[in-house]
Amino acid sequence: MLLGETHDNPRHHALQAEFTAALAPRALVFEMLSPAQAAALDGLEDRSEPALREALGWDASGWPDFSMYYPIFAAAPGAAVLGAALPRDALHQAISEGAAAAFGAEAGQYGLAAPLPEAELSDRLDLQRDAHCGALPEEMLPGMVEAQRLRDAAFARTALGALERYGPPVVVIAGRGHVRRDWGIPAALASAAPEVPVAAIALSEAGSEEPSALFDAQIATAPAPRDDPCAAFE
Numbered sequence: 001m002l003l004g005e006t007h008d009n010p011r012h013h014a015l016q017a018e019f020t021a022a023l024a025p026r027a028l029v030f031e032m033l034s035p036a037q038a039a040a041l042d043g044l045e046d047r048s049e050p051a052l053r054e055a056l057g058w059d060a061s062g063w064p065d066f067s068m069y070y071p072i073f074a075a076a077p078g079a080a081v082l083g084a085a086l087p088r089d090a091l092h093q094a095i096s097e098g099a100a101a102a103f104g105a106e107a108g109q110y111g112l113a114a115p116l117p118e119a120e121l122s123d124r125l126d127l128q129r130d131a132h133c134g135a136l137p138e139e140m141l142p143g144m145v146e147a148q149r150l151r152d153a154a155f156a157r158t159a160l161g162a163l164e165r166y167g168p169p170v171v172v173i174a175g176r177g178h179v180r181r182d183w184g185i186p187a188a189l190a191s192a193a194p195e196v197p198v199a200a201i202a203l204s205e206a207g208s209e210e211p212s213a214l215f216d217a218q219i220a221t222a223p224a225p226r227d228d229p230c231a232a233f234e
Contacts, residue, residue: 001025002172002186004179004202004215008064009224012203016173017071019201023169025079027162028072031155031174032063033083041081047073072173080166084158084174086151095143099150110153111191120183121145127177133230152178156188163196176202180214 003019005012020028030038033056040055049070053059058066073081093102100107107113116124121142128144129136136144155174162170178184179200186198202215205223212218 001169001199001201002174002179002184004174004176004200006203006205006224007175008226009203009205009221010068011221011224013068013072015203015219015221017075020072020171021075023076023171025076025169025171026166027080027082027170028076029082029084029155029159029162029170029172031084031151031172031178032061032069033081034085034087035083037061037085038081038083047077049074069173076171079171080162082158082162084155084172086154090154091147091150094147094150095140099146099153102146102150103153106157106192107153109192110156110188112149112153116145116149124148124183133233135230135233148177149183152184153188156185156192159185159189160193160196176204176210180210181216182214 001019001023003016005016037056040057041052044051044055049067052070052073053066056066058069063069090102100112103110103112115121124145125141128141128148129138132144155172155178159170159172172179172185174185179186179202181187181200184200186200189196189198199217200215202210202218204210204218204220206220207223209218209220
């Protein structure tokens with residue numbers, strides 16, 4: 001199951017924990033963790049919130065406070081924890097050379113070898129423009145799309161690896177945009193392993209819901225209070 005969130009909405013993390021507890025997954029895959037961070041939990045007996053925060057080096061990660069994410073870990077204490085985050089040099093390569101070059105030999109298997117259809121590319125460029133508040137030069141946007149394609153394929157590859165090693169179910173914790181069926185992780189999974197059943201659950205904020213066809217289910221919550229995200233670009 002893919003559980004997509006708005007990263008700074010505590011209610012979304014609480015719902016992810018509820019889903020995770022109900023599913024009792026064999027493995028948890030986190031967008032927020034690198035493979036090295038996840039490996040730091042191997043053999044760690046103390047799974048308290050302070051111990052996990054320290055072992056993961058969470059406070060230096062740039063993600064929202066660990067207190068929001070800890071209930072997800074606590075909901076599946078016996079699950080293997082895997083990190084799917086990519087190193088910066090891989091993302092930089094995707095931006096400059098394309099997602100397929102950065103992904104490697106399996107690029108075609110995960111749907112990265114072919115260029116994007118014109119309409120999809122246009123939509124993706126618009127999303128990147130809006131996500132960066134119109135502050136990025138136009139020539140940078142195609143590279144940002146390629147970095148996003150790379151990340152979705154990498155998350156899918158990590159999820160499949162977890163499924164093969166630990167068995168089902170596997171839960172993936174990622175941003176809402178990564179779990180959309182048309183071009184996110186589900187599309188990469190459908191390309192690489194069409195026989196694997198996938199459920200994409202999006203946690204949205206009321207007033208910002210997306211077309212229902214993008215997900216298997218979409219749950220809207222109250223928006224989280226936050227400052228203007230575009231202020232940092234001014």
